[in-house]
Amino acid sequence: MATGFYSHPDCLLHDMGPWHPECPARLQAIEDQLIASRIDTLIEREEAPLASEEDLARVHTQAHIDFVKETAPSVGRAEIDPDTLMSPGSYHAALRAAGAAVAATDAVIAGTYDNAFCSVRPPGHHAEPARAMGFCLFNNIAIAARHALEVHGLERVAIIDFDVHHGNGTEAAFSGDPRVLMCSFFQHPFYPYSGADNHASNMVNLPMPARTKGMAVREAVDLMWLPRLDEFKPQMIFVSAGFDAHREDDLGNMGLVEDDYTWLTEQIRAVAKRHAKGRIVSSLEGGYNLSALGRSVVAHVRALAEI
Incomplete structure (x- = not known):
């Protein structure tokens, strides 16, 4: 079996303006790097x-769904907040x-794919x-x-979040839920300051100071995430894959490189x-330097597909 790669042209239609770093060109940069790396034909x-x-309603209130x-x-x-527009x-x-x-999720549980990556936006x-x-x-x-x-009907799932920003929304959805173990690292103090x-007890948060490099992240993951994950024994793992902790990304101030995403x-x-x-x-999730984003996603997908 192979790695599924999910996307859709509609994801390019979300456009918050030419000044905004979360732009349609992010997905195009990923496609370019998949082709340049010659792995585009090795994924499904x-x-x-x-x-x-x-x-949506399994996580969000009906009022929120209606509002969006x-x-x-x-x-x-239309502006939702100064950084988030529609x-x-x-x-x-x-x-x-x-x-x-x-x-x-359906395809992986059905056994159609071993795993899958969703190249989508908005995050x-x-x-x-x-x-x-x-x-x-x-x-x-x-x-x-x-x-x-x-x-x-799964009983235990893990969520891994390696974006440079803390996944406050995911934490709000699952904090205290014994069926979910969430492991994350993020730059701190930094947006969203949470x-x-x-x-x-089900949150394994690793706040990291600015300028933290990959080896420090690897050590923390090895010491803090992996024992908890092995103890929890998740039946499935979900990944919020943000690549803005890359050293070339100006929206964060951490020092990861492609090899760190491969290792993770x-x-x-x-x-x-x-x-x-x-x-x-x-x-x-995140990743706003287009070149670093494309290269990092390729590293991530290569490791998922073992190619």
């Missing part, structure tokens, strides 16, 4: 379906992004159950994880093989 491409409101739908403009842009294509893009994660891990923020409208990975628990003070993915894959039948669904 799938078009992301639209998420249903039932999918009604805020989408017919022309121009264009006419944004609502459909958000449904595709969440739908990709749900469809990938999701800042979206709280009742609030859009931080470039995010719906929480794609949280929706997929809840789908695995409530539709497929995660360092959560003492819920290999550790996640090894845990999945030990406990979860290899089942992993990963979805794109």
Whole structure:
């Protein structure tokens, strides 16, 4: 079996303006690097379906779903906060992004793929159950994880978040839920200024100072994440895959490189093989230096597919 690669042209229609770093060119940069690295023919491409409101409602309030739908403009842009805007294509893009994660979950559990990566936007891990923020409208990975628990009946899932920003929305969805173990690292203090003070037993948060490099992250993961994951024995692993901790990314101030993302993915894959039948669904979060983003996603996908 192979690695599924989920995306959709609708994800390019979400456009927050020429000044905004979370831009359609991010997905195009990933495609360019997949072709340049010659692995585009070694992965199985799938078009992301639209998420249903039932999918969204496993994480988000109906009021939030209605707000996002009604805020989408017919022309121009509508502002949710100074960093998060909607264009006419944004609502459909958000449904595709969440739908990709749900469809990938179905396919991996069915055994169609060993694992899957969702090359989608908008990202999701800042979206709280009742609030859009931080470039995010719906929480794609949280929706997929809840789908695995409530539709497929899994009893334990892990969520790995390696974005430079803390996944406050995912934490808000699952803090205190014994069915979910969330492991994350993030630059701190830094937007959204959360995660360092959560003492819920199912949250393994690793706040990292600015300028932290890959070897320090690897040591912390080895000491703090991996023992907890082995103890928890997840039946499936979900990854919020942000690549803005890369040393070339100006939206953060950490020092990771492609080899660090390869190493992280290999550790996640090894845990999945030990406990979860290899089942992993990963979805794109941050990463705003286009070259570094494309190279890092290739490293991540290569490690997922073992190519």
